[in-house]
Amino acid sequence: xxxxxxxxxxxxADALLSDDAFAxxxxxxxxxxxPMEHAFAGPRxxxxxxxxxxxxxxxxxxxxxxxxxxxxxxxxxxxxxSMAGRVQELARxxxxxxDGDATRIWTAPGADGSAPTGAEVLARLRALPGFGxxxxxxxxxxxxxxxxxxxxxxxxxxGHYGDEGSRRSIADVTSPESLAxxxxxKKAQKAAAKAANG
Numbered sequence: 140x141x142x143x144x145x146x147x148x149x150x151x152a153d154a155l156l157s158d159d160a161f162a163x164x165x166x167x168x169x170x171x172x173x174p175m176e177h178a179f180a181g182p183r184x185x186x187x188x189x190x191x192x193x194x195x196x197x198x199x200x201x202x203x204x205x206x207x208x209x210x211x212x213x214x215x216x217x218x219x220x221s222m223a224g225r226v227q228e229l230a231r232x233x234x235x236x237x238d239g240d241a242t243r244i245w246t247a248p249g250a251d252g253s254a255p256t257g258a259e260v261l262a263r264l265r266a267l268p269g270f271g272x273x274x275x276x277x278x279x280x281x282x283x284x285x286x287x288x289x290x291x292x293x294x295x296x297x298g299h300y301g302d303e304g305s306r307r308s309i310a311d312v313t314s315p316e317s318l319a320x321x322x323x324x325k326k327a328q329k330a331a332a333k334a335a336n337g
Contacts, residue, residue: 144285145313147176152183155192160241161233162192163286167278167309168229168269173217175309176318181215185226195239197230228268245288257283257293276300280310 144157146166155162156179166179186192188208189200197205202224209215209223216222237243244263249255255263257279264275280300282288294301300308306320 146179146309147183148315148318149180149183152180155183155186159192161194161230162186163281164233164241164244164267164278165192165226165229167274167281168225168267169216169222170277170309171274175312175321178216179309181222184213184215185209193239194230194233194241197227198234200227202227225269232267245282245290255290257290257296260288260290260293261296277308277310280308284310285313 142157144153144163146156147153156166159182162182165182165185169178169181171178182192185197185208188211189196189205191197200208205227206220206223209226210219215226233239233241233244237247244267245255245260247255249259260282261275261279264270264278265272267275270278276297277300279293280297283293283297283301297310299305300310305311306317306324308321312318312321
């Protein structure tokens with residue numbers, strides 16, 4: 140496990156991601172159709188502009204004011220307006236279902252009262268607004284590889300993203316070099332998919 144994440148290359152943004160579980164969750168939400176390091180810098184912009192990254196503060200923020208905050212240059216995302224709504228939706232779920240504590244998504248006991256399994260954590264992640272199958276698996280791999288959150292069966296639940304030594308996703312980014320390797324992998328995957336579709 141790494142104490143300090145290296146995702147954005149900005150020490151302040153990375154420190155927030157390292158210290159705040161909800162910030163990391165928001166970064167993962169924003170990581171689509173946008174460069175990884177810019178997506179994960181979004182939580183710091185929100186904190187700096189709102190004065191807090193606490194899910195309750197975000198959930199309670201006026202939606203129009205939050206859209207303005209999210210779209211003010213530099214925006215939190217290429218699609219800042221729609222992502223503002225998603226971030227607030229995510230904050231509401233964390234407040235309503237996890238008592239405002241994002242870590243409960245992976246620590247709250249399962250149905251039988253025991254520690255949740257990797258499959259249960261994956262199901263909880265998949266149920267979050269803006270999180271599909273792939274995003275949930277990547278975030279589970281990120282938790283396991285870099286945050287020391289390793290529920291039983293987490294690697295299997297994360298699929299290939301959980302593979303030791305892989306360079307598939309943000310879960311594997313720990314330096315500028317590994318970021319470049321993940322980029323190269325994604326580029327190769329896109330090229331292969333394009334070739335396969337003729």
